[in-house]
Amino acid sequence: MSPVLADVLQVSALIVALALVHRPLGDYMAAVFSSGKHLRVEKWIYRAVGANPDTEMRWPAYLRGVLAFSAVSVLFLYLILRIQNGLPGSLGFAAITPDQAFNTAASFVSNTNWQSYSGESSMGHVAQTTGLAVQNFASAAVGIAVAVALVRGFARSRTGELGNFWADLVRGTVRILIPISVVAAVLLVAAGAVQNFAGIHELTTVTGQTQSISPGAVASQEAIKDLGTNGGGYFNANSSHPFENPNGFSNLLTIFLLLVIPFSLPRTFGRMVGSVRQGYAIVGAMATIWFVGVVLVTWLEFAHPGTASQLAGGAMEGKEQRFGEGASSLFAVSTTMTSTGSVNSFHDSFGGLSGGVLLLGMMLGEIAPGGVGSGLYGMLIMAVVAVFVAGLMVGRTPEYLGKKIGTREMKYAACYILVTPALVLIGTAVAMATGNGESSMTNTGAHGFSEVLYAYTSASNNNGSAFAGFGANTGFHNTALGLCMLLGRFLPMVFVLALAGSLAEQKPVPETAGTLRTEKPLFTGLLVGTIMIITGLTFFPALALGPLAEGLAA
Amino acid sequence: MNNSVANTGRLAWAALRMLLVLTVVTGVLYPLAVTGIAQGLFNDKANGSIVKADGREVGSELIGQTWNIRGTENPDPKWFQPRPSNSGYDPLATGSSQLGASDAKLTKMVGDAKKQVASFNGVPESEVPKDAVTGSASAIDPHISPEYAEIQIKRVAKANGLSEQQVTKLVDDHTEGRTAGFLGEPHINVLRLNLALKDLAAH
Structure with missing residues (x-):
């Protein structure tokens, strides 16, 4: 079988698996967030915390919950990293430096999982499990909670109440993330991933080389790293490390995990607003962009432009033999478009134009299908913008799902879509202007600029993958990227929740013959077009200086 | 003013307790449970x-x-x-x-x-x-x-x-x-x- 045919089968298998799972999982998640019942374990948790899960919150209260929980999380994780040398199971590693600890805490709490550290030589058992893994769960659950709050904004009328943040956080963790993670982690171990709390294992190879085999609770971390679209690898090599991702099966499972919740949430949305076809229109836009990205990058990597790849006879630099070009391209597109950021191959060594597609995937704002929760709310904001554009074209007050999109709603949506481009472009510009960009490059010229642009795009959009040649562990970049991650995560959430509150207060507008049919394929097309135009206009100049210049020169 | 400081304090305290509970569940019980299953079923693989x-x-x-x-x-x-x-x-x-x-x-x-x-x-x-x-x-x-x-x-x-x-x-x-x-x-x-x-x- 040719590698291309095998890859076509692989992509098809993935699509079939997602298509089969997204309906039951989406329906299940809708039930989880609509149910009035609490599980016994959830009742224990509410009692321990002293929170009443049945109190309805308006948007400011919901937002205060999100921000308080996240702020406490940043401080707690920072503390663990700063004192990890004194914790049990530290494997003899030192405390993390203040700027790197801030960067890492911001990174994991914001669901970015940008890593300016190298796992196998700096993080002990306790830092990995009670520090990093906890935020893999919590940040993902926060994302889902905010998305669900926005959906309730569309679904509810004349109330302003968006649900209870503590209940949403606990239910997302207990009923969705933990059960799937346990199953996935066991499957990963069955494939060969490591799962222990041993010390570093020294041995002497056949030819007398001394090797230190790293231990760790790897599989349990992997499962939630991908399911929660987090992406922070246990080891520096991330999912290219054979202990994290040992074979073709674990690789496909990993890709499935990072796509499954983002692609299922539109179904949840459809269920909760009372029309599953509205969900299909949204998932259609997500799937279209993702699929075009997969085809483009796969084609470019098999064609392997670039002088080094041409000479080698293939684009295998920075790729593993057991995966090859096809499985690496599929992973790369899926991880950049889901805000995950785990990698099974190194994007820095992809061809210039493939790297550009990966960058664009993040610049779209992580909505195709995006991170858990953040992908859905990002896409719904774009849907609001698309409805508004359509309204302008026919000179009619736009409405979406029976809610008027008025001045107030558009202001929130506009603020949302301005946040990340501002962070990306200003961040990159400041890094370049101050010389901090250039001094951290591994490559030179256009590709070097792409490294800097990629770093600030990845951080601001909460992706976390890297053109990893970029030397990010400096005081400047640790701090600047940390701020980009926090602002890129929580400022948009403010606007999402404000929009949700505003929508939930409205009384529904009856549907008329003039109402835009947002459940039709035509709307999906309009949505994709709107996304492309907004992102294209914003980022084209920056892309022209980096990946386009490199790709066209090759 | 005093009231809002007290409210913020109460909220932060609730948030911290929630984080600690989730740390026990997802940061201690979850990895230990997975390790137990992994070591029992796939001892060789789980150890490298x-x-x-x-x-x-x-x-x-x-x-x-x-x-x-x-x-x-x-x-x-x-x-x-x-x-x-x-x-x-x-x-x-x-x-x-x-x-x-x-x-x-x-x-x-x-x-x-x-x-x-x-x-x-x-x-x-x-x-x-x-x-x-x-x-x-x-x-x-x-x-x-x-x-x-x-x-x-x-x-x-x-x-x-x-x-x-x-x-x-x-x-x-x-x-x-x-x-x-x-x-x-x-x-x-x-x-x-x-x-x-x-x-x-x-x-």
Whole structure:
């Protein structure tokens, strides 16, 4: 079988698996967030915390919950990293430096999982499990909670109440993330991933080389790293490390995990607003962009432009033999478009134009299908913008799902879509202007600029993958990227929740013959077009200086 | 004012308690439960798939290693050689070269590797496969392509005093196809192959 045919089968298998799972999982998640019942374990948790899960919150209260929980999380994780040398199971590693600890805490709490550290030589058992893994769960659950709050904004009328943040956080963790993670982690171990709390294992190879085999609770971390679209690898090599991702099966499972919740949430949305076809229109836009990205990058990597790849006879630099070009391209597109950021191959060594597609995937704002929760709310904001554009074209007050999109709603949506481009472009510009960009490059010229642009795009959009040649562990970049991650995560959430509150207060507008049919394929097309135009206009100049210049020169 | 400070304090306290409870559930109970299941069901894999030969541990099936002449940086002709590594197969320093596909330095590295592999194995440069001249992502890739194994057969057979047919059979026996027939690429585990080669040469 040719590698291309095998890859076509692989992509098809993935699509079939997602298509089969997204309906039951989406329906299940809708039930989880609509149910009035609490599980016994959830009742224990509410009692321990002293929170009443049945109190309805308006948007400011919901937002205060999100921000308080996240702020406490940043401080707690920072503390663990700063004192990890004194914790049990530290494997003899030192405390993390203040700027790197801030960067890492911001990174994991914001669901970015940008890593300016190298796992196998700096993080002990306790830092990995009670520090990093906890935020893999919590940040993902926060994302889902905010998305669900926005959906309730569309679904509810004349109330302003968006649900209870503590209940949403606990239910997302207990009923969705933990059960799937346990199953996935066991499957990963069955494939060969490591799962222990041993010390570093020294041995002497056949030819007398001394090797230190790293231990760790790897599989349990992997499962939630991908399911929660987090992406922070246990080891520096991330999912290219054979202990994290040992074979073709674990690789496909990993890709499935990072796509499954983002692609299922539109179904949840459809269920909760009372029309599953509205969900299909949204998932259609997500799937279209993702699929075009997969085809483009796969084609470019098999064609392997670039002088080094041409000479080698293939684009295998920075790729593993057991995966090859096809499985690496599929992973790369899926991880950049889901805000995950785990990698099974190194994007820095992809061809210039493939790297550009990966960058664009993040610049779209992580909505195709995006991170858990953040992908859905990002896409719904774009849907609001698309409805508004359509309204302008026919000179009619736009409405979406029976809610008027008025001045107030558009202001929130506009603020949302301005946040990340501002962070990306200003961040990159400041890094370049101050010389901090250039001094951290591994490559030179256009590709070097792409490294800097990629770093600030990845951080601001909460992706976390890297053109990893970029030397990010400096005081400047640790701090600047940390701020980009926090602002890129929580400022948009403010606007999402404000929009949700505003929508939930409205009384529904009856549907008329003039109402835009947002459940039709035509709307999906309009949505994709709107996304492309907004992102294209914003980022084209920056892309022209980096990946386009490199790709066209090759 | 006092009221809002008190409210903020109460909220932060609730948030901290929530975080601590979630830390116990997802940061302690979850990894311990998974570890328990993993150690019980897949003990060998959960502990790193360690490979033993002649009664001692010689590596992990999943971690590549160097096959140089003892004490040197030069490849030993009697072993099948792995892919180039950015870190000399040090598992505590994983990660690739990070050089771009058009980078001048990478182009030179590929060109040099191509010359070296061709002359080391006595084959023309056009027969050197791509994985033989490119660094992997992890820098500890335990596998090579069947094509790379094939161009090494002649050299390995000669250095071990074996026939080419014997070594070819060994390579064929160790070639693993795509998982389930279509996932990933065909590959050969270098450690397993070399250990089998060692057995064969000893008999």
